[in-house]
Amino acid sequence: MAIVDDVRGYPAAEPTADLNELIERLEEVITRGSRVPLTNRVMVEEAEALVLLEQIRRSLPRELRQARRVLQERQKIILEAQMEAQKILSTAQERAQYIMSEQGIVNEAKARCEEMLRQAKDQAKRAKGEVDLYALELLSRVEEALQESLSRIQHVKDQVTR
DSSP states (O other), X not given: OOEXXXXXXXXXXXXXXXXHHHHHHHHHHHHXXXXXTTSSOEEOOHHHHHHHHHHHHHHHHHHHHHHHHHHHHHXXXXXXXXXXXXXXXXXHHHHHHHTTTSHXXXXXXXXXXXXXXXXXXXXXXXXXXXXXXXXXXXXXXXXXXXXXXXXXXXXXXXXXXX
């Protein structure tokens, strides 16, 4: 069941259509258009093309929101790792203070505390690296989709202006 855009009667793009699909549909509208004799120009149904362009405009912010969510998730994971490191450090410090009665035991506690802190920092660093790689990969995919979309739009514009 197609959604119909206002009184013009042209099918509107579904709100869940992805950006590439919308651009392909716009390209289809242009290729179906009537050629103007002796020129490189094409006449298209204005309302149909405008409906698709509006759907493309609505789709772009969705892609950007997804990228923002990835970045927020990265920040959340980093914060959790830092909190866990702080918790481990705090526990180690409390334990060291409890054992402080003998100098040898104090030295042992300090060494354990430093080792735990080092391990927590290593763990946080690894987690941050993994999140960074994931975010970079997702952002690259979003950038690639946007570049492809922009390229198609430019191609369509070139086709229309000929």
